[in-house]
Amino acid sequence: MTRNANLWTPQSGQKLQDLLGRTNLSRHEQSRVEQETLRILGRCRAPEWDNDGTSAELVVGAVQSGKTLSFTGLIATARDNGFPLVVVLAGTKTNLRDQTYERLVRDLAMDGDGRLPSWYPVNDLRPVNAGEILARAQRWQDERRTRSRVTTVAVVLKNHASLRRARSVLADVLGQVPGAPVLFIDDEADQAGLNVARPGGAESSTYRAIRLLRETAANHSYVLYTATPQAPLLIALEDTLSPRTVSVLTPGEGYVGGADLFDESYAGFVREINDDALDDESISPPESLERAIATYLLAMVVAQLRGRPRPLTMLIHPSSGTDLHRAYDAWVRGIMGRLTVALTDGDEVLRDQVTTEVFSPAYDDLATTGGNVVEGASVSLEELIEMLADDGYLEAVRVRVVNSAQGNEITSSEWTQAPGWIVIGGNKLDRGFTVENLAVTYMPRGPGVRNADTVQQRGRFFGYKRSYLDLLRAWMNPDTADVFRKYVRHENAMRGALSELDTNGRELSTWRRTILLDSSLNPTRRAVISLDVDDFRLSGWVLTQTHVYGEPTGPTAEGRSRLDGLRASATDDPRDHRTHARNTVVRSTWGEVAEVLADWRAAADEKNVLYSSLLALGSVEGEIPVDVVFMNGGATRDRGPSVASRPVLAGAGWDLNLIDDVEALEVGNLMQGPDPADGSTYRGDRGFAAGDTVTVQVHELAVEVGPGTRSRATSVAIHIPTDLSDRVILQAELAG
Structure with missing residues (x-):
């Protein structure tokens, strides 16, 4: 209950x-x-006194x-x-x-x-x-x-x-x-x-x-x-x-999250930077920094013309090393100083050169998302440059390093004292710290240890920004951008599971903890995990169902009917060069195959892998093609106990009722090897897997259950290609 x-x-x-x-x-x-x-x-708990x-x-x-x-x-x-x-x-x-x-x-x-x-x-x-x-x-x-x-x-x-x-x-x-x-x-x-x-x-x-x-x-x-x-x-x-x-909590109107920036608007939001941006010993700033600053400055004056948001902020978020913070502080001030001189010193040739070489590419970039539009009309680059240079906006931008060494926190009353801020900092800005009206992020850091929660907390660019989504940009290392992109599906899956518990008013103790991750990510720092969990890396042959001696395994009656329908549509597999008992194959979709596998009966450990595969592949957008391969065309194969299981069965006189852990018993050699050894005639069962799509093999077995006695069983083997690889953290068992 x-x-x-x-x-x-x-x-x-x-x-x-x-x-x-x-x-x-x-x-x-x-x-x-x-x-x-x-x-x-x-x-x-209700606020009742003396109710411990x-x-x-x-x-x-x-x-x-x-x-x-x-x-x-x-x-x-x-x-x-x-x-x-x-x-x-x-x-x-x-x-x-x-x-x-x-x-x-x-x-x-x-x-x-x-x-x-x-x-x-x-x-x-x-x-x-x-x-x-x-x-x-x-x-x-x-x-x-x-x-x-x-x-x-x-x-x-x-x-x-x-x-x-x-x-x-x-x-x-x-x-x-x-x-x-x-x-x-x-x-x-x-x-x-x-x-x-x-x-x-x-x-x-x-x-x-x-x-x-x-x-x-x-x-x-x-x-x-x-x-x-x-x-x-x-x-x-x-x-x-x-x-x-x-x-x-449901995000409010105007919220911009991972799906917005790293899925729907990825091309408009992300700009890649190279490893030279990570070098605190470099004498000159990375080329991409000047471009990012120019983009920010134009976005700031566009925001001023629109009347919102004010002020507008740029965040430079390198690693936690204060030497790198000092380097970026010097580089930013140097770039801002050069731009100020070029635009305000009266040298028209220099002003035109900087406008063409520095600001024009930034303007064109903003224009791709409508970031140069005010009240329905495009504002020219020349008008924006005039505001920066002649109206004093460029010189009014404040640069501030915020880290544990220098402090320098920006108080709530300070933010509105300037039209723009460029904030430089590391871990002190990772979580909790509010960067007012952040539009442009420059993140010269790698993905680190790839803990999913740490990655997400670095997303200071998330927030209530839909009204100026067209001004948002992030320069980041390609690996870091890829981690953010991969995190979106993980976040959606987790919020979906938790929202269901919340909506139905269920306690967490009724939910078997299940966390879906990209295979390159960890859920959190390992030291805090004290729950007994299984960790499934879903790539390659994730399941070969060999534990078939316990309770009935394989498809339910409804699943068998669906499976028979697929087998009727299967044709000879061209990868099988044998002259008889050839494998057959039919192209299906994961949605169709999942209906068969959802109620597939299996031993507990194999059921966990099956459940994890259903979760991971079910969260992928769009239909995933699946090759369903019927081994030997659906004809039965004789299989006996494994080397470890045979003496256990023999010692019990083949009476399963006398064996404590029947689920531990396995058949041997479920997956037939190549024939001959070079696989020229038959490449072996493991060779019947595609590198670009999911493969589900169906094995019909005649399992030895006693001397001269066999019983029918159906096993499944699942192969997931590298491009669809995932990781699932699954609570070992639900508390009673």
Whole structure:
């Protein structure tokens, strides 16, 4: 019986309505956010005092899609429904914590509006805050003071030192109001907080600090927010951070994601750069950098003419090495300086030369996507150059390096002080950090270790950008672009599976974790995976079904009927040079063959491979051609037990009822070898596979089940070509 994900029914209140009213969202979008927020809070524990218990719930958004608004709405609704204390774990860097705190104070009007206060915001919990928090928590127990109730919202850095301080404060407060309901919100929950030190039962320092922090609150819910849920989904189910439910956020109107940029608009968005852009010892900048900057500058003045978005930003996102950041800072300032001199120094010959050689190719590039159009009419290159040079836009662009060595964070009030920004940085800009109105990205870095969640988090170019999609460009290493392109299908498959759970109100414990990946990607960093999983690399001969001694194997009655229909259409396979019992082949589609294989009976391990193949190939857009090969034209082949299985069967007197693990028994030599050895007459069964399409072989067997006794069985063998190779991470077995 499926357990319902919802625990109670929260009500939409004034604080949530006030928050939504301050946004620029349409009424439809406001309603969507409201319903999602109520659903998320309804899956948390109800704010009942002295009702001890804990839960962990997962919320999945898309990168740059509005997770902050969602958990801000969750805080507002928690206040409306009686939560006295909310603790937000906001990233691993102080700039992200401060950014989150400032947004919450602004968006929830925590500074007050001339009425009784509703909020007590705290940035970084310290012992000095304990008394104020306690006094406010105690008001919630006084029925005479309902109008003066205040919800504390504490924003905490996600490192062990900050978490230890927060634990000390909460222990002090909750020791005196022990039954108080607490709501924890973990922003970017896949980062830092999961356990990466499991050998011998050890705990990593931040994971342990979070566990101890939660243990101070006997009555709480812990909500994990992330755009990359691979890691939280692959921790052991008994882990305290393993989520009970999942809620999937729907991106709002105008959102641009992976499918938009790396599928539908790939040719318009991606520009390739070479490895010279990665060299921090190079004296001169890579040629592509000047082109990217020129494209950005033209896009900026187009945005100014349109009136939006302002300001417009370019992000230069190399690796984490600060030497490379310094090199790019020098190169960018050098390029900007040369362009400024060329366009503003009064030398018309030089100005014309730079316009022709530098800006004209950039203008033509923008024009391919309509990036030179304002109010329905094309703006000339000359007009854009005049704005850059004569109106002062070029000199007004600010260049800023943002990294752990130099800091230099751009505050929320700074962004609007210039029409354009060129921001240079590495890991500090990977996740959480908001780059306002990012249009042009220059990413001179390889794909790294190819962890899917890390790759996705680098996508600062995702977000609410549809109104200026024509201005978006990204210069990147070809391998990096390819990884982003391949990630799109993985993201779609995962969101589809999680959305089904969310929509049907099912707990995650009812879902067998299944993660589809391109064969070149890893789901997440290996150290955090504690769930027992099987890892299937789907390329080549992914399945040869040899375990046929257990429960009935092969097609169902309906599948047999479909299979017979295919066999009736099959013709002699021209690759088979034998004069009798030739293989036959028919070209079909994966959609048609999948209907046969979906209910194909097989031993557990082989069923897992079959399931993974169905998932992977079923997610490919368009019809995949499949060669269905009937070995020996559908005539039976005699097969006996394998070398390892024969003595087991003989020792039991061929009585399967006396054998503990019947599924482990195999037939030997399912795949016939070449004949003669050079394969001149028969290339062997493995030779009947195409390099450009999926091959499904059907083997009709007469299996030896006793001395002189045989039984009919049908086996399948599946070959997937390299171009369709995939990887599937599958939970070893579903928890009972």
